[in-house]
Amino acid sequence: MKKSKAYISLIGAACFLSGAFISKIADNKITVPVLQEAQKLIGINFTNAQLDSATSEMEDVREGYERIRKVPLPNNVAPALVFNPIPVGYSFEQERTPFEVARPAKVKLPKNRDELAFYSIPQLAELIRTKQISSEELTTFYLNRLKEYAPTLECVTTLTEELAMQQARQADKEIKAGKYKGMLHGIPFGVKDLLSTRKYKTTWGAMPYKDQVIDEDATVVQRLQDAGGVLVAKTTLGALAMGDVWYGGKTRSPWDINKGSSGSSAGSASAVAAGLLPYAIGTETLGSIVSPSTACGTTGLRPTFGRVSRYGAMALSWSMDKIGPIARSAEDCAIVFNAIYGPDGKDLSLYDAPFNYNQNINPKKLRVGYLKNDFARDYGFKENDQATLDALQKAGIEMVPVELPDLPVRDLTLTISVEGAAAFDELTRSGRDTLLVQQHKNAWPNTFRAARFVPAVEYLQAQRVRSLLVQQMQEKLKDVDVYISPSFASDNLVVTNLTGHPCVVVPNGFQKNGMPTTITFMGKLFGEAQLIAFAKFYQDLTNHEEQHPSLDFSVKK
Template identity: 85%
Template sequence: MKKTTIAILGAACFVSGAFVARVAEEKLTVAILQDAQKVIGLNFTDAQLDSTISELESYRKDYAVLRKQNLPNNVAPALVFNPIPVGYTFPAGKSMFEVERPTKVKLPRKRDELAFYSVPQLAELVRTQQITSEELTKFFIARLKKYGPTLECITTLTEELALQQARQADKEIKAGKYKGMLHGIPFGVKDLLSTEKYKTTWGAMPYKDQVIDEDATVVQRLQDAGGVLVAKTTLGALAMGDVWYGGKTRSPWDISKGSSGSSAGSAAAVAAGLLPYAIGTETLGSIVSPSTACGTTGLRPTFGRVSRHGAMALSWSMDKIGPIARSAEDCAIVFNAIYGPDGKDQSVYDAPFNYNKSIDPKKLRVGYLKDDFAREYGFAQNDQATLEALRKAGVELVPISLPDNLPISELIMTISVEGAAAFEELTLSGRDSLLVAQHKNAWPNTFRAARFIPAVEYLQAQRVRNLLVQQMQETLKDVDVYLSPSFASNNLVVTNLTGHPCVVVPNGFQKNGMPTTITFMGKLFGEAELLSFAKFYQGLTQFEEQHPSMDFSKKKKS
């Protein structure tokens, strides 16, 4: 019997918190191991178990030594997830990034209208010096101060830094050193990205005063592009849900409802016109879900596209960073500034992003998840209208199905195991009791339960995941883009596991006035075609141009 398999039994005997020390002193017996193997679902004989005791005692001492090793959240495992299928080849060559540049953009008579201008529109105003970056920054800071407390979407205003960066941008632009469309444009970042001199709270009470005194790669790249950091946005504690240590982030469409999570504050702030764009992250729906609740456009890039250096780790093999903005083109502009290797995150690939006006969306091969769209759900008419709009525009939609012959939902244990490792100190110290959420499905219990998942079973799950990667490559061989209802959990789970990119865009409203979205999926590293197609769809509709009423006096929190 293999040593690694038997070692699992010893691991299953331990619980987190203060109980660990007491169990570590108790001598292992066959009876203990009999109970332990029931948790795991094994059935070794008493003689087999008895023969493992000495090795398990040795492993238990190893665990104690390893737990004393200082392992901050930013230390990744030596194993790096590989989303690349067998036989995959990266696109050759890199073309010039190019977007539509608006002309004749003028300052609106009503300054509040600036709140919902696109990045290219704001950029043109700043470039032509119709408005200074400092004026624009003060405008958004004022909105953040006015509406942010009601939406509970901001952890920290970086006002001093923002005004300093805005004044620097104005000097550079006046001197003819214009850096591009993000130069002088305010932005926010989800508060799991570290920022120099400002707190990085991860949305969680145990870390509410934490300062990680360096800029995450994404923050640095946006600032290098001339961006102005004005706020750290809320996230559900440790990247789950919309409840953080300061309250519950609200959707501006109905403040009695949460903005979902975990990129709750980024989506709420953009939807309410408090920020032109913001950075979010996704492990299993954390860009898609709040974008749906708030009616924003969100890009979840391919796994390995954007450096996560300086970002809180929840799942090293599933975490992804992307923009939340008003439109697909806004997302393309932001993504162009943040993608690519930085020499710090070993999971990032050097692949081109060839977004430009030469891409013809009508020539892309487009699929749709026929069975998912055929289901009955409350806003199905909105999704059907999206399909019909594309067909009328000359797009042929080809029915496809996702792989269904593998255990998929079982692979979600990946997040639990990796999260439990990332936050071992929180669990073993007992500080997990400080988290606001303490229900059965909250992180404290999830992390404790994950400690009973054997290493062998976790690795077996990753082997199944490898099969899923290969099957998805086969499924998408004849399409460039496909559509899925945003609620479709099978698509959300499968593609977060395989690392495929998606763009979620607003496509209507429910009867209760809350927005709906539809999801556009792309091939691995196919963000250019994906964003081009999403932009094409948004050109057929105006849903991304509809905004919530900001008269919150008529709305009540739940």
């Protein structure tokens, strides 16, 4: 019965509780009744003789668990397995073309300086390039707005004021000396506080880590600073990248501060929407750029998995985490993405694929699909989405219906639970998970504990189904370059986060309660250039991204 014993050994993790219970059970002998109870959790049924044959092996396996647990495994140590989003037969572009964004014409410093808060990156860049404003002046402007509004929005964990002023003054010196680096030079920005930064805390939004200092710059932070960017703030995230509740409160949408900004890139979206930052960096595992962008009315880019280095970023799911910008417009996202994408020699999941965004991309020549069945449903802001489709059709875009693969994709989200439980194994076993603010049934502490009962076999089977999903998605999208989805379409959100496809979420109106709505444009793997060009095409037809909240705050008690 060698096969049965091997199978039993792989399900051994399901026999043991987490936290304080693990050490207690580790002193107990593994018997047939113990394994009989364990297999009920998994839905298998071995005979007593088969279970009896496995007991001694399981004792050895459990002892192995204890030896493995003694090996220090900080969050930044990734598994030896790396997710590959590339389907069989797929190839990305090899040719590289220059990145091009047109400079805006005749940009003038506004008489009302508050209007600067909602200028685009190209507009701010042109003011700096033409020396109408210095980086130091612009940085001071945004720092003052952060000090005034961030406490109410609860969107910032740390202001990096001393660093920001140093970087701004350095940018001014470089520009004065004729060493202009491009559109991000001298422009302030913020990063989600799961990205490490030298000398400043990296709290992961969670009470157990609120005083944590990881004294190095994440690759994304370093690349933005190399481009001349000025880091002014670490923005909030729901604890350990879930939701908008963090150790210091609940991040709020500037459109209605009685409502949360959703998450987990809660602070990045809230601060950008309120004009406290021109742009900020967010991350997404399962909606953490799309959801807060919807709640706050920002434009967000979730790049292809394997595009942007996660070195220096908190790991939640090594096979699903992605980093991208949240900004005012799709083109702003393109400018930021151009600075941060590509291999760094540290994150082994990265691919060296070009990003050929330029003015030669003709959105009208792209093949466009839409999720017909999702748009056919009744939902509260359907008229906004229909207006988007109508505007595109009126502009000459022909759309064909597309469907997603028919696989149990929601069941595959155990990927996040299992990988997250591994990433925060020490937190769970130490019992410090009780320090997290959220302790309800669906919060991380319970999710991580429950994930310990998922057998390795079932996790790997889920990844095999995920491989089918990757391949079937390639077949579904073979005839389109871009497709459109309602932002609420959870199946699309789940599918494309599992397959690693990129998306741009853009504002497209408001609900009756005054909260913004968005629509999602999806692209092919590594097709960010075409995807962003299409999103820009839509934003050029409308002015939704130019709307901004009044910031006349009041909180209902």
